Amino acid sequence: MKNFSILQTFGSNIRSLRRAQNMSQEDLADRSGLDRSYLGSVERGERNISLINILKIANALGISAKELFNDV
Amino acid sequence: MKNFSILQTFGSNIRSLRRAQNMSQEDLADRSGLDRSYLGSVERGERNISLINILKIANALGISAKELFNDV
DNA sequence: TTGTGACTATTAGTCCGTA
DNA sequence: CTACGGACTAATAGTCACA
Numbered sequence: 001m002k003n004f005s006i007l008q009t010f011g012s013n014i015r016s017l018r019r020a021q022n023m024s025q026e027d028l029a030d031r032s033g034l035d036r037s038y039l040g041s042v043e044r045g046e047r048n049i050s051l052i053n054i055l056k057i058a059n060a061l062g063i064s065a066k067e068l069f070n071d072v
Numbered sequence: 073m074k075n076f077s078i079l080q081t082f083g084s085n086i087r088s089l090r091r092a093q094n095m096s097q098e099d100l101a102d103r104s105g106l107d108r109s110y111l112g113s114v115e116r117g118e119r120n121i122s123l124i125n126i127l128k129i130a131n132a133l134g135i136s137a138k139e140l141f142n143d144v
Numbered sequence: 145t146t147g148t149g150a151c152t153a154t155t156a157g158t159c160c161g162t163a
Numbered sequence: 164c165t166a167c168g169g170a171c172t173a174a175t176a177g178t179c180a181c182a
Contacts, residue, residue, distance in 0.1 A: 006123075006124070006127060007123065007124070010123060024145060024146085025145075025146065026145075026146090034176095034177080035176090035177055035178060035179090036145095036146085037146085037147080037148080037177090037178075037179080038176075038177060038178080040146060040147065040148090041147085041148085043146095044147080046148095047175075047176085048122045048123050048124050048174080048175070049122065049123050049175085049176095050120045050121065050122045050123070050155085050156080050175070050176080051078075051079065051082060051120050051121050051122070051123075051126065052078075052079070052120050053176080054123065055078060055144065064141070065141045065144060066138045066141045069136070069137045069138045069141070072127065072137060096164060096165085097164075097165065098164080098165095106157080106158095107157065107158050107159075108165090109157095109158085109159085109160095109165095109166085109167080109168090110156085110157055110158070112165065112166065112167085113157095113166090113167085115165095116166080119155090119156070119157085120155075120156075121156080121157095122156070122157090122174085122175075125156085125157085
């Protein structure tokens with residue numbers, strides 16, 4: 001997978017923002033409407049996630065999508 | 073297509089940032105390594121672009137990816 | 145609670161054109 | 164310069180059982 005480190009950074013951002021709210025992957029999955037294992041792979045930087053799903057996650061975290069782009 | 077207005081806003085951001093630099097779609101296509109007609113459809117909000125390509129576009133525009141998320 | 149591999153349906157993205 | 168279309172291939176979305 002190309003740009004793996006960028007995807008990893010992005011995924012790490014999701015993970016830390018999720019944990020900052022004491023949410024499990026399953027919690028976030030429920031709120032975003034995405035599959036838990038899919039979210040896990042996004043957090044690990046294994047998926048090249050698309051715009052709509054980025055926005056679903058930001059929404060579920062109650063933040064702006066911009067915050068997911070810290071350091072990427 | 074779901075979330076059409078969000079994709080449109082995102083595409084508009086790309087378009088105005090591109091025009092602010094007096095670049096054509098073809099210029100941006102060359103710099104980003106993406107297809108010209110594909111970029112056009114992204115700007116029109118017709119495509120659910122993936123993360124790596126979002127970053128390619130931000131790079132080609134010389135900006136942070138965050139700037140593409142104004143108002144989305 | 146999370147990681148992982150496997151899988152199919154759907155979409156992303158390319159390349160060729162036209163106006 | 165840009166919109167738009169057709170046809171095509173590569174890649175992602177989305178799900179599951181099991182580790």
